Amino acid sequence: MTDPRARHQAFEKVWGNLPGFGTLAAVNHTSIGLRFMVTGMLFFLVGGLLAMLVRTQLALPEQEIIGPEAYNQFFTMHGTVMMFLFAIPVLEGLALYMIPKMIGARDLVFPRISSLGYYCYLFGGLIILSSLFLGIAPDSGWFMYTPLSSAEYAPGPGSDFWLLGITFVEISAMAAGIELTVSILRSRAPGMTLTRMPIFCWYILAMALMIIFGFPPLILGSILLELERAAGWPFFEVAGGGDPLLWQHLFWLFGHPEVYILFLPAAGIVSTLIPVFARRPLVGYRWIVLSILLIGFISFGLWVHHMFTVGIPQLAQAFFSVASMLVAVPTAIQVFAWLATLWTGRVAFSLPMLWIFGFLIIFVCGGLTGVMLALVPFNWQVHDTHFVVAHLHYVLVGGMFFPLMAGLYYWLPHISGRMPSERLGYWGFWLTFIGFNATFLLMHLTGLLGMPRRVYTYEAGLGWDWLNLLSSVGGFIMSAGIALILMDLLLHFRFGKPASRNPWNADTLEWATNTPPSAYNFGSIPDIDSRHPLWDDPGLPDSIAAGDHHIPEIDHGRRELLGTDAIGARVREVMHIPTNSWWPLCAALGLALVCISLLVRVYPLALFGLVIAGIFLFRWSWENGAHPKAAPLGVNERTDPPLHSRTTDGPGRWGMIVTLMADATLYLSLLFGWFYLWTVSPDWRLPEETRLSTSGLMATGVLLTLTVFRYRRLTERLRAGQDSGLWPASVQTSVLALLHLGSLIWVIASAGLEPGALAHDAVLSVMLYYLLFHSLVATLASLLQSARIKLGYVSAHLPYEAIVLKPFWIYTLAIFWISYTAFLLLPLAWGGSP
């Protein structure tokens, strides 16, 4: 097939979305990425409106326009919406849209997971937002400190909306984290080694891994706090043996890396744009990669600097103070590399560059006040004042919003095929820049003069009047700027000049696609031998479209990607990925039912929703591998490279391992909670007698060990190409797994724990249910494997699925014995009772 039009139509038929309402079943990364970004921008407008209401109330002293109850809801929802429903999802959306195009792939490796993530985000966001319109929104601040957010001081459903809604939304972040990590590592174009990878991909890889390790502490914290509110399990209540500071630790273990999860992709935009507009390669590529790695790690060592006033020993504060100053070093490396690139280049002053300059000024100021706040005595002085509010807006708006706008203007021609208006764009920038600084530069002074944050009004004559008035005026100027940008954005779809191909003369592969891009991105996948493929070969887009490179064929009717190895990008397999699917939407609807049922506390309905969601998810997993809807075994199959489901190391195994890394972080957070309460909680108490049967648990552990060894043997035989006796072996594994599951349920049911009375029993119960969940999922998956072996979907030719499941079984075994040691044996050795 050499006719370009016929090739395009054939590819579109395989890769395109379904028409009409069928578009809801879309899994394509371009569609999902755009949906994330558009939804995020709509939430941004809601968050912005709330900010304007807050500024209206604070414009003059002693105003009563908004009462304290509504004000508390508004500032809480402003922070929540901006952080969880705008900043993270928009950047995830950008990454989902951009990464496959930059690495020369046709899609992400787990497209249905992207779709599930989007629907969880959309439904979770709408659930949270509905609380605002019902007048019962959360009102304890966006970091929900206990006991203010606990049942005693926040008896309404506001905190529940936050805890359940945010946890629901976070499924999307986890999905994106897993999806992006595996896609970047395993589906880059041949020859695109790690050292030739576009710098943006390094940033997104770090962001994705930070999500994997950063979000689980908050997910655990939210589950624990919701359990305390709904069921009275006293994790954060001193009288029951808990400790409210545990929440602060869990929240900020997430919360501080979160700032860098937002900053890294934004800095990635800056590092991508500056070389294009300076018309030269980025100075210090290796230094920037080093600084990305440093930020990825050091940002996890700063969380206690949010807690300097809670009474932690000075030496511990010194550790975090120094670490907080240290994180400025990798950031400074990047700033100097950007300046050196601009200094040595021939800079073209276009609209995106204006936003980059705005970013540099504002973010550097925010970074400097960050170093000030890292100093403990200064931190104590301005704690909980408007100085902190000003600092965080300089960092987040400067470090995330300005680069995002630069990226928006830069990639707009890619998305729409049209150019934005320069004039409207300039006005939009300057109004935003001036308005932002008028609002927040002055707010530093308001804070230094002692105005606390989160007060709904203040007395006249304290020296804060004119500062607040000017901040409010600045806020409205900024809003006018954003309105102009929005107008520019909307008008350009109708009136924008058609963009030429690669209008900025960029070097990265996303500009080798059509603009707007086709559903399949690339008609063939090129070999890459430099960091600047389009500068080296401007004719590459044409040869890609003509099918001159890898996997140009489409007559097989499958969506195919090239799988390459993580370091050297050598071709290893052809990945066949799923087409449009309704299962993600169905599963997300099931989970939304769970979320709403828990909110209204109709628990049988929540259980029903959970079962429904589980059924949909397992049904989704059924359409994989050699299933007729995926890639059934053919007579003359390609073997060089083979299809991934015929191998033992495809993307699913990588996805499983990355998922387990997140899972392990959640488990470690639980272990941290256990040891924290044990050593620090002021009223930690042990039950009078041992309730949990250690011998019973030992017996169920032995059954689990036998199951895992049996399963491991099965996979080893598959790896060796032997499938005789596979089905009986699989049935034996499943029977052992069922015996283990049954005995675990018996141990838990007969333990007689009192989680409502003691934090000790509450943590122990969470641990037991965590083990039960893993054993249940592993057992169900093994039963499904048995059925698939019987149907011929798993065999010596198709070993893949069984090997994907193996790490999950091993993880289940590992957490069982670690829990047995840490939660049972250790307290016994210490002289207590489990």
Place this chain on the structure above:
Amino acid sequence: MIRRLWQPTHPVHTTLGLLLWALWFVVLYGGLSIVCAVAPPAAASGALTGLNGGLLLLTATVLALLAIMTWRCWRAGKAQAPGSSERFMARLGAGAHGVSALATLWIGLPVVVLPPCV
């Protein structure tokens, strides 16, 4: 497999030093917190306590390990061809180990001057 991972040109070395730093940081803060909760030294002893000594010893050990790893990666990088992927990774590994060592030194310094549990 292990032998391949141990080569200083392997990409794993770009994060190994930082992982060691992170582990040290957790032990430093966690160890301090547990000892202060279970058996805090007398405040009058200032920084001259067994706890400070233990933390200092730990810091010095980690610092020495990171310094050795930095030198090893740097030396391996010099032996690779300029522009090669192996040289890139070895240099990156040297940088990551080196900065981890500096971070360990800097964050560990307060152990010398501050009392542990006040």
